[in-house]
Amino acid sequence: MATEKGIDDRKGVEHLSDNDAQSPDHLDADRRASLLIRNAKAATDKEHKMTLMQGLRLYPKAVGWSMIISLCIAMEGFDLCLLNTFYAMPQFRRKYGEQLPDGDYQVTAPWQAGLSNGAVVGEIIGLMLNGWVSEKIGYRYTVLGCLALLTGLYALFFTAQSVEILQVAEILCGIPWGVFQTLTITYASEVCPVALRGYLTTWVNFCWGLGQVIGVGIVKAMINRRDQWAYRIPYALQWMWPLPLAIAVFLAPESPWWLVRKNRIDKAKHSLLRLTSLNRETDFDADETGASYVDCFRGADLRRTEIVCMVWAIQNLSGNSFSGYSTYFLEQAGLAPENAISFTLGQYGINMVGVFGAWALMSWGVGRRSLYLYGQCGLCTMLMIMGFLGLASDKNASSLATGSIMLVWALCYQLTVGTVCYSLVAELSTRRLQIKTVALGRIMYNIVAIICNVLTPYMLNPGEWNWGNYAGFFWGGICFLCIIYTYFRVPEPRGRSFAELDLMFERRIAARKFAKYDIDVFADEVGGHVGGTKVEGYENLDVGRGSAVA
Secondary structure, three states: OOOHHHHHHHHHHHHOOHHHHHOHHHOOHHHHHHHHHHHHHHHHHHHHHOOHHHHHHHOHHHHHHHHHHOHHHHHHHHHHHHHHHHOOOHHHHHHHOEEOOOOOEEOOHHHHHHHHHHHHHHHHHHHHHHHHHHHHHOHHHHHHHHHHHHHHHHHHHHHOOOHHHHHHHHHHHHHHHHHHHHHHHHHHHHHOOHHHHHHHHHHHHHHHHHHHHHHHHHHHHHOOOOOOHHHHHHHHHHHHOHHHHHHHHHHOOOOHHHHHHOOOHHHHHHHHHHHOOOOHHHOOOHHHHOEOOOOOOOOOHHHHHHHHHHHHHHHHHHHHHHHHOHHHHHHHOOOOHHHHHHHHHHHHHHHHHHHHHHHHHHHOOOOHHHHHHHHHHHHHHHHHHHHHHOOOOOHHHHHHHHHHHHHHHHHHHHHOHHHHHHHHHHHHOOHHHHHHHHHHHHHHHHHHHHHHHHHHHHHHOOOOOOOHHHHHHHHHHHHHHHHHHHHHHOOOOOOOOHHHHHHHHHOOOOHHHOOOOOOOOOOOOEOOEEOOEEOOOHHHOOEOOOOOOO
16 A cells, blocks of 8 residues: 555655645646645545544634524424424314314314425425535525525415415425525535534534424414414414525625535635634645545445435434324324423424434544434334333323323434434535435435325324324334344444545445544555546646545
8 A cells, every 4th residue: 555655756746845835836737636635635634633622713603604504494494393283283273174073173184194295395396406506506595595485485374275275385385495404414514624514414403403492382372372373473473584594694605615616716715714713723724625536436426325315214214204293193192282282392392402412422422323323223112112102091191101202202313313314414425416415315305204294194193094102113113124224234424534435435345344444545546546546637626625525
């Protein structure tokens, strides 16, 4: 294996002067490529050595902008949680539902499935458009356009006089919601180094929980109203989000990686400087940080896309879609609507706290793969317990126990699967195709969600299958199959640069061996080859933040 000295010996590259390093344009293609490779190695070494606190000191602005833009997910969480919570609201059911023989009103299972899936269909369209639009016009203008679109579409919810209008609103609003689902994650992963990547990609999940807590809290405040404003006021409050978010997004810097892909190198460097601290003690060099690899690892993208898709899908398959109907489920299990909403509010509050718990676990050295795998084991166990609670004769005690177990389930989910998923999909997708890979993964999530949104209302609706707690057996069995998949297919990306992940996927390293695999992406550069793949020349080398990447 060639050493770094071997790289320097080739064609006298070790004699590059400081002037050459600062102004490489007069060098031939091989020497320019070697210079960028040398800078990339230095940047990679710095990222591996960077601690969390060093990352915060170097990238405080990147942290701030990423956290602000991720609040778009809080808006989406607020919007999406309203519908499922309204299913437990008598006023909403009386307006948009049908009367049952016992005199109660219910939104029928077909319409529950249709409304929930309407949003998902719109999200799939938005995800497909995002892979093209955000790459064409940039992240900032894509988000601004979506916020403007939502401002107009919210009027459909507020004025809807029939369930059919609600259906149209869900589909159309789903399009910008789908854009937010992945764009916020890719932005967070592109503006921060390895030391911060896991925290800021999972921050997206905190924002989701924040929006849900606000939404459910507003519904709880409205539950005692007996008129149409019980659900119209929450719908009207959707308008509180777009304007402040639009101002923040307009002021935010564009992703340096996107600017580089558009060959706007000077603007990319300017954007980098807006994202970093000017503290000289951090030893920051925009040119060094910008060096990257050519796309050297073709042929491994299929495996990565498969894993990203399954990691997204497992969120729903592990019982998340079941918990999404928690208010309605708990009401059918015997709790009063007020108490059912209180349990749901506690569940979404746990969602937020669980993100910080996941951060603590990651900072203590627990890997993403371990959290994802063992988390599913805990979720599977609790789903089976919920199923067995359906056998209890005391339905009042059983409903309270079920609500308590769902709170514990929510904590376990957010400590593991719910939060770590966002980090995994951002880290396991190849940098060159990240926007499209993450979008495809979220599309798979939504396809699975469509299936779940068809099954779950039938499982819980008293006018249909009326499974109640027994639905826990079904989702527990599905979760067990997900555990098997995760064990054999999901690798550990913690602490790896994108270049290292590229090379390990190229070498087809087994998922179980990723964590301990020893690799040096710069050690195999011989005769114009990096990591065993030929470097065509300087004109094919991208410049971006962080380590050398495909």
